Amino acid sequence: MGELRRDPVVGRWVIVETENPTQPEDFDKEDHTPKQEAKCQFCYGREEQTPPEIEAVRPKDSRPNAPGWSVRVVPNKFPALRIEGELNKRGVGIFDMSNGIGAHEIVIETPDHRKSMADFTNEELFEVIKKYKSRCLNLSQDKRLKYVLIFKNFGESAGASLEHGHSQIIALPMVPKYVLEELEGAIDYFEYRGRCVFCDMINQEYQDKDRIVTENKDFISFCPFAPRFPFESWIIPKEHSAHLEDMSDEKLYHLACILKEMLYRLKVALSEPSYNFFLHLAPIHYEHKESYHWHIEIIPKLTQIAGFEWGTGFYIVSTPPDAAARQLREVPAGTHGAEARKN
Amino acid sequence: MPELRKDPTIGRWVIISTERARRPGVFFDRDDNTEEEQDCPFCEHKEDQTPLEIHAIRSAGARANDPGWKVRVIPSINPFLRIEGNLNRRGYGLYDVMNGVGAHEVIVETPQHIANIADLSAPQIELVLQTHALRINDLEKDPRFKYVLAYKNYGHLSGGGRIRHSRSQLIATPVTPVRVKEELVIAKKYFEFHDRCIYCDMIRQESEAKARIVAECEHFIALTPFASRFTFEVWILPKKHGCDFAKANTQGYHNLAVILKNVLSKIKAGLNDPAYNFLIHSAPFRRHSGKGHQWKTIEEDYHWHLEIIPRLTRVAGFEKGTGFYICSIPPEETAKFLREVPI
Numbered sequence: 001m002g003e004l005r006r007d008p009v010v011g012r013w014v015i016v017e018t019e020n021p022t023q024p025e026d027f028d029k030e031d032h033t034p035k036q037e038a039k040c041q042f043c044y045g046r047e048e049q050t051p052p053e054i055e056a057v058r059p060k061d062s063r064p065n066a067p068g069w070s071v072r073v074v075p076n077k078f079p080a081l082r083i084e085g086e087l088n089k090r091g092v093g094i095f096d097m098s099n100g101i102g103a104h105e106i107v108i109e110t111p112d113h114r115k116s117m118a119d120f121t122n123e124e125l126f127e128v129i130k131k132y133k134s135r136c137l138n139l140s141q142d143k144r145l146k147y148v149l150i151f152k153n154f155g156e157s158a159g160a161s162l163e164h165g166h167s168q169i170i171a172l173p174m175v176p177k178y179v180l181e182e183l184e185g186a187i188d189y190f191e192y193r194g195r196c197v198f199c200d201m202i203n204q205e206y207q208d209k210d211r212i213v214t215e216n217k218d219f220i221s222f223c224p225f226a227p228r229f230p231f232e233s234w235i236i237p238k239e240h241s242a243h244l245e246d247m248s249d250e251k252l253y254h255l256a257c258i259l260k261e262m263l264y265r266l267k268v269a270l271s272e273p274s275y276n277f278f279l280h281l282a283p284i285h286y287e288h289k290e291s292y293h294w295h296i297e298i299i300p301k302l303t304q305i306a307g308f309e310w311g312t313g314f315y316i317v318s319t320p321p322d323a324a325a326r327q328l329r330e331v332p333a334g335t336h337g338a339e340a341r342k343n
Numbered sequence: 344m345p346e347l348r349k350d351p352t353i354g355r356w357v358i359i360s361t362e363r364a365r366r367p368g369v370f371f372d373r374d375d376n377t378e379e380e381q382d383c384p385f386c387e388h389k390e391d392q393t394p395l396e397i398h399a400i401r402s403a404g405a406r407a408n409d410p411g412w413k414v415r416v417i418p419s420i421n422p423f424l425r426i427e428g429n430l431n432r433r434g435y436g437l438y439d440v441m442n443g444v445g446a447h448e449v450i451v452e453t454p455q456h457i458a459n460i461a462d463l464s465a466p467q468i469e470l471v472l473q474t475h476a477l478r479i480n481d482l483e484k485d486p487r488f489k490y491v492l493a494y495k496n497y498g499h500l501s502g503g504g505r506i507r508h509s510r511s512q513l514i515a516t517p518v519t520p521v522r523v524k525e526e527l528v529i530a531k532k533y534f535e536f537h538d539r540c541i542y543c544d545m546i547r548q549e550s551e552a553k554a555r556i557v558a559e560c561e562h563f564i565a566l567t568p569f570a571s572r573f574t575f576e577v578w579i580l581p582k583k584h585g586c587d588f589a590k591a592n593t594q595g596y597h598n599l600a601v602i603l604k605n606v607l608s609k610i611k612a613g614l615n616d617p618a619y620n621f622l623i624h625s626a627p628f629r630r631h632s633g634k635g636h637q638w639k640t641i642e643e644d645y646h647w648h649l650e651i652i653p654r655l656t657r658v659a660g661f662e663k664g665t666g667f668y669i670c671s672i673p674p675e676e677t678a679k680f681l682r683e684v685p686i
Binding site for chain 1: 346347348349351354355356358423424425435436437438439440441442443490492494495496499500501502503512514516517518520521522523525541544545548552569570620621622623624650652656657658659660661663664665666667669
């Protein structure tokens with residue numbers, strides 16, 4: 001029999017199949033062989049095909065929008081939201097609307113068209129994560145904006161239309177619904193118990209142990225008790241913190257290490273699945289930082305969201321999180337270690 | 344300029360993107376499925392390959408689980424929830440858990456090997472809808488259940504699996520699902536404030552505006568919602584107020600069958616037979632035993648409806664992280680396109 005489990009933050013129930021878990025080899029496999037390299041706008045020498053760069057990591061003697069960079073941040077050529085203009089909120093009968101003010105930026109993570117994030121060195125990923133932080137700090141100064149979402153789509157079935165490694169940053173003029181649900185759930189919990197619900201979750205994961213995948217000095221990664229998707233995992237700072245902005249460079253380096261390790265474990269355990277990850281951070285200038293705890297959610301794209309999920313918001317998870325965590329833990333440490341040493 | 348629009352029935356913001364639009368028709372590859380008819384367990388004369396039927400529409404005198412049926416209801420071979428046992432609600436540290444008790448039924452919509460319900464006759468679709476209502480009313484007798492979702496997954500990308508035989512599903516859940524509850528809460532608040540049903544107000548406004556109407560008849564209206572989550576999303580609503588699909592009068596199912604066939608045929612013809620989901624949002628069970636239900640004004644404030652979601656784009660990290668959706672063609676354009684598709 002399956003189990004119904006409730007997420008303690010947002011109160012969402014999920015159905016977890018506990019008797020006949022789906023095994024990694026049962027999911028559809030996806031081919032990630034590069035096909036777009038010949039005309040990829042994110043490769044060296046095609047810098048003029050993107051809008052002019054906002055920031056880049058490049059040697060002192062190299063010019064902006066020329067080759068030589070190792071990480072490059074550019075505006076999205078086809079932005080979901082536009083940065084120019086005043087926010088104009090209005091009503092149309094019973095409907096509310098606003099013009100689409102916001103920012104939509106692309107972080108090109110590497111000049112190497114064929115390198116996926118799971119194969120980055122810790123140092124390479126550290127540079128990308130530092131850019132996440134600096135873009136957050138910069139966008140926080142725009143008074144029209146309320147929230148910054150940093151996310152990555154890897155693989156066509158996870159929504160990536162370009163195969164060259166990139167992450168995206170979308171800054172919004174309102175706090176989005178799923179984040180609001182987390183913030184409200186965390187405030188309710190804090191008012192009731194005087195503690196952060198995420199800190200309590202970390203403590204329980206330490207006691208139970210079976211959902212933990214890995215940890216380092218500053219971060220822990222586990223498969224959540226009531227996940228939405230099979231092999232969903234979270235990375236969360238051990239010490240309470242509401243925002244990436246509060247993280248020292250040392251902590252950001254440890255974040256790079258654990259993110260790289262998790263993506264590598266997913267790649268080996270599930271034959272390089274497509275995936276999404278996103279950072280859930282506190283909103284810009286958030287007042288209730290004591291109750292909210294930022295984290296990364298990594299979601300391999302293994303199953304299709306179907307009518308039942310759309311209609312109910314109930315998710316059906318065919319691999320229980322303890323089984324998923326075990327399979328991710330069992331990825332030979334030697335492989336990962338050797339990979340890390342080689343880098 | 345893109346627009347941000349808010350769905351008043353659920354409080355969800357979406358981004359209506361104009362710049363990212365692609366032309367309808369060149370949207371997505373046709374959903375390919377490889378299964379062969381001879382392997383289909385849902386065809387007539389293969390009754391012994393499915394679990395024993397729960398209900399069937401068949402001519403008088405014909406025996407259960409024999410050929411000669413028109414619509415057939417069977418338990419799911421691979422149920423998400425099981426009918427046996429009690430809920431056993433319990434806590435597990437921080438988390439809440441209960442047993443996965445529920446019902447999961449499959450409604451085989453035709454004895455012939457036809458994939459898309461759009462290709463069935465209107466009288467046949469009417470039988471399917473009547474069967475849904477009958478099964479929902481029967482499941483209401485089980486006091487463990489609070490809600491039944493009727494839905495369809497058509498095509499592999501929609502979660503419909505590899506077998507093409509036209510069928511839909513019912514899942515009875517022991518809790519009212521979160522997406523439904525959000526609609527109910529907002530409908531109730533709107534009613535408290537205005538003494539009117541928010542959906543009736545929406546139908547009035549859409550009837551005057553006309554721009555988002557796809558099709559209509561005396562009893563139903565089909566429209567692309569103002570704040571569509573998905574490109575070519577269509578809702579079908581009864582013009583006469585009613586909160587419960589399963590308690591609609593018999594004539595209603597005939598008219599719903601006609602307009603549903605019309606809209607799904609337009610989607611099939613205009614968009615190259617895409618995968619889609621549809622689902623029916625109806626009031627939860629309202630049993631007046633014990634504490635009674637919490638939705639005192641639901642008969643007046645809630646309005647059942649059917650949501651159709653063509654699966655033309657991928658759900659990516661942004662949507663999963665925020666609950667915000669990016670709709671790449673304004674609903675006014677998709678409504679116009681569908682209105683003009685000849686069928």
